[in-house]
Amino acid sequence: MPFLLPNRYKGKLIVVEGIDGSGKSTQISLLSRWLRSRGLAVAFSEWNSSPLVRRTTRRGKKKEMFTPASFSLIHATDFADRLESYILPLVKAGAVVCADRYAYTAFARDVARGVSRRWVRNLYSFALRPDLCFYFRVPLDVALGRILGGRNAIKYYEAGMDLGLSRDLEESFRIFQGRILDEYEAMAGEAGFHIIDAALSIEEQQRQMRAVVRERIGEALDSQVLRLPEGIDETA
Ligand SMILES: Nc1ncnc2c1ncn2[C@@H]1O[C@H](COP(=O)(O)OP(=O)(O)O)[C@@H](O)[C@H]1O
Numbered sequence: 153m154p155f156l157l158p159n160r161y162k163g164k165l166i167v168v169e170g171i172d173g174s175g176k177s178t179q180i181s182l183l184s185r186w187l188r189s190r191g192l193a194v195a196f197s198e199w200n201s202s203p204l205v206r207r208t209t210r211r212g213k214k215k216e217m218f219t220p221a222s223f224s225l226i227h228a229t230d231f232a233d234r235l236e237s238y239i240l241p242l243v244k245a246g247a248v249v250c251a252d253r254y255a256y257t258a259f260a261r262d263v264a265r266g267v268s269r270r271w272v273r274n275l276y277s278f279a280l281r282p283d284l285c286f287y288f289r290v291p292l293d294v295a296l297g298r299i300l301g302g303r304n305a306i307k308y309y310e311a312g313m314d315l316g317l318s319r320d321l322e323e324s325f326r327i328f329q330g331r332i333l334d335e336y337e338a339m340a341g342e343a344g345f346h347i348i349d350a351a352l353s354i355e356e357q358q359r360q361m362r363a364v365v366r367e368r369i370g371e372a373l374d375s376q377v378l379r380l381p382e383g384i385d386e387t388a
């Protein structure tokens with residue numbers, strides 16, 4: 153994506169993207185553990201986590217007050233705060249930041265919610281371009297099966313219920329996630345995604361991710377990225 157800013161800092165930014173149930177969280181957690189076990193300074197960043205707007209977001213969602221544009225703007229504000237107060241300082245300091253969802257989530261989801269592609273890309277033009285972005289490609293039914301099997305309630309906005317796609321929550325969720333999947337597929341080339349077949353086993357996907365990491369940023373990890381002094385275990 154030409155308008156994201158290239159990373160000229162010592163640290164690295166690794167991102168996972170894909171629809172709900174594609175296995176992103178499972179894989180990035182395994183990858184960050186592996187990087188940590190190699191002695192690297194690794195931090196973790198999640199979508200929707202900035203304390204600055206958490207309460208407003210929660211309240212707006214509870215009262216079902218968001219329009220597609222205000223939904224997009226509040227998430228961009230959330231992202232800007234997380235980028236500037238957390239991700240950027242860590243990457244500048246030389247850490248590896250592993251992000252569970254990044255700007256591409258907005259590019260896929262907000263467009264699926266009806267805002268224009270150009271508008272939302274412009275909105276995020278201040279974002280740092282990831283060094284690696286893994287996209288977990290999975291058939292809709294496989295992802296839905298994992299999600300619906302694993303938990304009880306789909307939330308209103310997650311299902312795109314405000315868009316009037318269907319009165320049935322599960323049907324709306326299916327249509328909405330299908331649209332998001334189409335957007336991810338449409339941007340895959342432009343965004344330079346490393347596509348992982350997310351229907352494979354957890355172990356095989358992880359093996360492929362590690363191979364890509366070694367090949368693409370292995371040298372920087374060995375020479376440039378911040379290492380923790382021996383004996384310090386961040387996770388302890
Ligand atoms: N390769 C896989 N095969 C089968 N089940 C998987 C696989 N990867 C993840 N899962 C399961 O699917 C569910 C969703 O995985 P998760 O990593 O939370 O996805 P996401 O973060 O993309 O929503 C979890 O219950 C997880 O254990």
Ligand SMILES: [Mg+2]
Nearest residue numbers: 176177178252
């Ligand atoms: Mg997840």
